[in-house]
Amino acid sequence: MNQNNATQYKYLNATGHLDYNMTNDYMFRMVLQRDKATLSALICSVLGLENDEVLDVQIENTIEPGSAIDNKEYQLDILVILNNHAYINLEMQVINYNNWPERSLSYLCRRFDNVTRGKDYSTVKPVYHIGFLDFTLFEDHPEFFARYQLRNAADNYLYTAKFNLFVIELNHTDMARPEDKKQKVDTWAKLFKATTWEEIKMITKDNPSMNSTAETIFLSNSDYAIREQCRVREDNIAHEKYQKECLEKLTKENEDLTKEIYNLAKEKDTLAEENNTLAEENNTLAEENNTLAEENARLLALLKEKGITAEKFGQKEEI
Structure with missing residues (x-):
């Protein structure tokens, strides 16, 4: 044969x-x-x-x-x-x-x-x-x-x-x-x-x-020599596959972390905007208070010029 x-x-x-x-x-x-x-x-x-x-x-x-x-x-x-x-x-x-x-x-x-x-x-x-x-x-x-x-x-x-x-x-x-x-x-x-x-x-x-x-x-x-190289290739492929899966996992984790950091940064920006809004509102209120104080001071000065004291003014208001 x-x-x-x-x-x-x-x-x-x-x-x-x-x-x-x-x-x-x-x-x-x-x-x-x-x-x-x-x-x-x-x-x-x-x-x-x-x-x-x-x-x-x-x-x-x-x-x-x-x-x-x-x-x-x-x-x-x-x-x-x-x-x-x-x-x-x-x-x-x-x-x-x-x-x-x-x-x-x-x-x-x-x-x-x-x-x-x-x-x-x-x-x-x-x-x-x-x-x-x-x-x-x-x-x-x-x-x-x-x-x-x-x-x-x-x-x-x-x-x-x-x-x-x-x-x-x-x-x-x-x-x-x-x-x-x-x-x-x-x-x-x-x-x-x-x-x-x-x-x-x-x-x-x-x-x-x-x-x-x-x-x-x-x-x-x-053929032993060929079979051995096929085994090496399968080992390499298994290793490459494992590395690829690890890389994909790390990439996914990195993407998730990046997304979380982005969301936190966005929340931080939102809080900063809200703080700025509150600060602006406080400034507006302070300005309004200052305006009212100035107006009160002006009115008291006018009353004083007319010889009207606060007590008389109060008695006049009660009549």
Whole structure:
């Protein structure tokens, strides 16, 4: 029994829970890097191409299977050149850092700057950033497969077909459109999310072209070095998730504290305004008292000039 048949035999007899599925970005990279047929089939599915349209597909930033990824030179997004004509960036992301639009555009713009020195800008190669997200990007606008391009805001006229940003939300396969199902993009999403060998076999039973992918997932899960790096990635992701939750908690507490300080400051301003109002009223009363005192003094002076004392005035008032 040769190695391929032995792997297939072991895969067909595998049962239970997968150690690591393809939502683990290291496993995602290893499977696509080790299995060119899977890489080609996935690209055909997402871009809506026929198999014979893919003449050549190459990963530009390959890494040694099982290599540690804590070194900054390694990135887990996959840079692909298709038919020596188009650049494709594939990325798996499971944590929402609330910066995906900016991050994906940064990656896409870097890749779009591919004109060879001395060549005309019209020679720029088409670029695609394809993000597989295990979360909802826009809570008010969930979508399984979103395709973004530069278009006229008034009439939707396409500015260029060479600048493409695709987002596939793995948790929304139920929202797949007919064309997504026809291209089997939803099937790929389900395969990536599968957590048991039984699920994978059920998927490949109806999609035999994905057998190679399933076998590569099995082979990669059987490789200690790869499995160890997948574990490291999950530990890192768990730590990043914890840090994100702590940051969100601290941010919320800071926002609440800021709001409380603002409300206290507002109350203080209100009390200060009320104090100012009372002070103004006191000043007004004092001025009125002074005016009355001055008027009384003037009246007493007039009475005195007339020879009328206070007692006489009082007796006159009693008559």
